[in-house]
Every structure is written in C-alpha cells, then in structure tokens.
Amino acid sequence: MDDSRDDLETVASVNYGHFTAIAVYPEGVRGLTLHLERLDRDARIVFGHGLDGDMVRKRVHQAIQGHELPVNVRVTAFARNASSRNLVSLEPPDIVITVRPMHHRPSTPPRVRSSVFSRYLPEVKHVGTFSLFHEIRQAQQAGYDDVLFVEADGRISEGSVWNVGFYDGSKVIWPDAPALPGIEMTLLRAGLRTVGVADERRAIFLSDIGSFRSAFRSNAIAGPTLIGAIDDVTYEPDPELADLLEQARQAVPLEPLLP
Structure with missing residues (x-):
C-alpha cells in the first residue's frame, strides 16, 4: 500500500487541515522556529493535538x-480519521510534505x-482556500495581479497570501x-528594528493609502515585494524602501534544518 498516496487522497477529499510554506536554502531556513510554532499552535486549534517540531x-x-x-516546502497537517461524521x-x-522549486520574484x-x-479563522493558515483563490481570479480577470x-x-487587513505594509518615509x-x-x-519587524527602522501597527483604511509613500507585500517564500498600485493609487519606485527591506531580511539569521 502506498501510504503517501493515501495521505494525499485524504488531504484532498476531506480538506480539513492547516499548513505552512517554508523556503529551504542550502544554509538553512529563515524563521524555522516560527514555522514550527505555527504548526503546533494551529494543530491544537484545528485538531486538539499539537505537532512535534x-x-x-x-x-x-x-x-x-x-x-x-x-x-x-509545504507542510500540511491532517488527521487520518477526519470526516464529516467525525470532527471531534x-x-x-500527521503531515504531508510537498517540495517545489522556488519561483522568481515578479x-x-x-x-x-x-x-x-x-x-x-484568519489567525490559522488553514487549507480552506477556495474563496481566497476565487478572489485572486476575479482580480486577475479585472486586469490586476492580485x-x-x-x-x-474599510479597514485593510491582508493580501491574498501575504501581509501588507506601508512606508511613510x-x-x-x-x-x-x-x-x-x-x-x-x-x-521583517525584528529585522527592521535591528537596522534602526521604526515600525508600528495601526488601523489603516482604504481611504488612507494615498497618504503613504510606498506599499509592499510580505510572504515567507517570495520575501518582501514592492507594490506598484492599489486600485487607482499608484506608487513610484522606491529603491530606498527596497534596500531597507532587504537589509531587514538579511539581519535575521537562517536556522539549520537539523540541530
């Protein structure tokens, strides 16, 4: 019996679980501890059991x-006995792991x-992504990228598969x-503090976006990427912000995959 195939069929047919996406480099992983903490935390919410890091x-x-x-690397957590008749x-x-090449930044x-x-349940990186991807499709059909x-x-929350940040100079x-x-x-928040750039969290409304110099999206696989426009608000290229974000990224050391 091919257990890995059975596991993939369970993940696909039941669609109840959570995951994290990890960029693995020859030197290690950025934020490996955080990825493992996320998997354990989300597993306790979704299944009532933790995951051993x-x-x-x-x-x-x-x-x-x-x-x-x-x-x-995508690590997807699932329960073999999960079904619509039993979710208690x-x-x-257990986990299913898929490995794919890294995509280049746009x-x-x-x-x-x-x-x-x-x-x-926005605090959990769960596998219920149909509506999310349909939103991306509708944006792309309208001529946008994401x-x-x-x-x-009117409060801004997040992007499709990324967090959003704004820069006021x-x-x-x-x-x-x-x-x-x-x-x-x-x-990035830790790295920005290391390189001497202040950051904060506060309510940002869609009506506020034109007051910022720049905007960017952040994702564990793609890293930080400057945004060219949100709706009809266009942002000029900002090499200073791009450099600051890269400095912040490099300020956080990679962790070895195995101790």
Whole structure:
C-alpha cells in the first residue's frame, strides 16, 4: 500500500487541515522556529493535538533529499480519521510534505485590487482556500495581479497570501485588523528594528493609502515585494524602501534544518 498516496487522497477529499510554506536554502531556513510554532499552535486549534517540531524537522530534511536548493516546502497537517461524521474525536495529526522549486520574484511591481473579504479563522493558515483563490481570479480577470482584502468598515487587513505594509518615509506601518500573523512579517519587524527602522501597527483604511509613500507585500517564500498600485493609487519606485527591506531580511539569521 502506498501510504503517501493515501495521505494525499485524504488531504484532498476531506480538506480539513492547516499548513505552512517554508523556503529551504542550502544554509538553512529563515524563521524555522516560527514555522514550527505555527504548526503546533494551529494543530491544537484545528485538531486538539499539537505537532512535534523535531518530527517535522526530520521529515522535511528527508523530503528535500535529491532536490536542488532552494526549494519551497509545504507542510500540511491532517488527521487520518477526519470526516464529516467525525470532527471531534480526531487522531493526533500527521503531515504531508510537498517540495517545489522556488519561483522568481515578479520583474515589475504587482498591481492589486481591493476587495471586501474576510478569511474564516484568519489567525490559522488553514487549507480552506477556495474563496481566497476565487478572489485572486476575479482580480486577475479585472486586469490586476492580485487582491488586497478590506473589512466591511474599510479597514485593510491582508493580501491574498501575504501581509501588507506601508512606508511613510520614516517608518513602516502594518494594518491592525484580523489577519494571518505572517512569518515573513514577524521576521521583517525584528529585522527592521535591528537596522534602526521604526515600525508600528495601526488601523489603516482604504481611504488612507494615498497618504503613504510606498506599499509592499510580505510572504515567507517570495520575501518582501514592492507594490506598484492599489486600485487607482499608484506608487513610484522606491529603491530606498527596497534596500531597507532587504537589509531587514538579511539581519535575521537562517536556522539549520537539523540541530
């Protein structure tokens, strides 16, 4: 019996679980501890059981053997006995690991469209992504590259698969609204403080976006990427911000996959 195939079929058919996406480089992983903490925290919310970080480390290390680094590793947690008839007495979760090549950053700053939308249980990186991807599709059909989510009251929350940040020329501002606490965002905040750039969280409304000098998106795989436009608000290229974000990124050391 091919257990890995059975596991993939369970993940696909039940679609109840959570995941994290990890960029693995030859030298290690940025934010590995945070990824492992996320998997354990989300597993307790979704399944009522935690996930052992040492097991995840070893399984990821096994999965990347034979692959040319860097790679994009997705670790998906699922319970084998989960079904619509049983979502209470769940077994401790196991994981499925997929390994893919890293995609290059876009050559031009993406243009994003705002949309009133809230992810269910936004603090968990869960596998319920249909509505999220449909929002991206609708934005792309309208001629944009991606989508930025806004609460019904106009507060900006997050992007499709990324957090959003704004720059006023002296500090970085992150929206204070329900959103996934992204690994890259957390690392950038630490890195910005290391390189002497202030940052803060506060409510940002869609009507505020024209008052900022620049905007960017942050994602653990792609890293920070400057945004070219949100709706009809266009941002000029900002090499100073791009340099600051790269400095912040490099200020956080990589962690070895295995101790």
